[in-house]
Amino acid sequence: MNSKQKGFALICAMIFLCIFATFAVSICSMSNTNLQIAQNYSQHSAAFRSAESGLNITRYWMADPNANSFAGIPHNLNAAEQRYFIVEVEETADPNVLLTTITGFAGEYQYVIGGDFYLNDSNDPNGSWYFNQNTYWENKK
Numbered sequence: 001m002n003s004k005q006k007g008f009a010l011i012c013a014m015i016f017l018c019i020f021a022t023f024a025v026s027i028c029s030m031s032n033t034n035l036q037i038a039q040n041y042s043q044h045s046a047a048f049r050s051a052e053s054g055l056n057i058t059r060y061w062m063a064d065p066n067a068n069s070f071a072g073i074p075h076n077l078n079a080a081e082q083r084y085f086i087v088e089v090e091e092t093a094d095p096n097v098l099l100t101t102i103t104g105f106a107g108e109y110q111y112v113i114g115g116d117f118y119l120n121d122s123n124d125p126n127g128s129w130y131f132n133q134n135t136y137w138e139n140k141k
Contacts, residue, residue: 043108054086092116
């Protein structure tokens with residue numbers, strides 16, 4: 001073997017090494033991006049579930065005439081994951097309608113459900129309150 005052939009083999013080996021190193025770096029970068037997407041989706045879903053929990057608890061609260069108000073107080077669902085919700089209730093000119101905003105939090109995300117509870121039968125002292133959802137939105141803090 002002459003020295004030109006040995007040099008050619010070295011150049012080929014270096015080219016393949018650079019190609020494989022670039023390939024490995026790109027796979028690592030894609031993996032990190034996918035991990036971030038999964039974490040964001042998980043926090044978004046947790047914020048949505050927190051808001052839904054707040055809505056279900058508010059429905060229970062509205063159905064029980066003896067229940068104490070818990071509006072405006074943060075309720076921890078999972079302190080370690082920073083998951084909680086806040087319910088805000090406003091009276092309207094109509095005593096049979098309450099404007100309600102329920103915000104679920106999870107990490108850096110929040111999910112808001114807005115709507116109104118209305119009394120189905122105002123003549124019934126234990127009447128049923130129904131929730132009419134009219135808005136929702138999500139955002140990152």
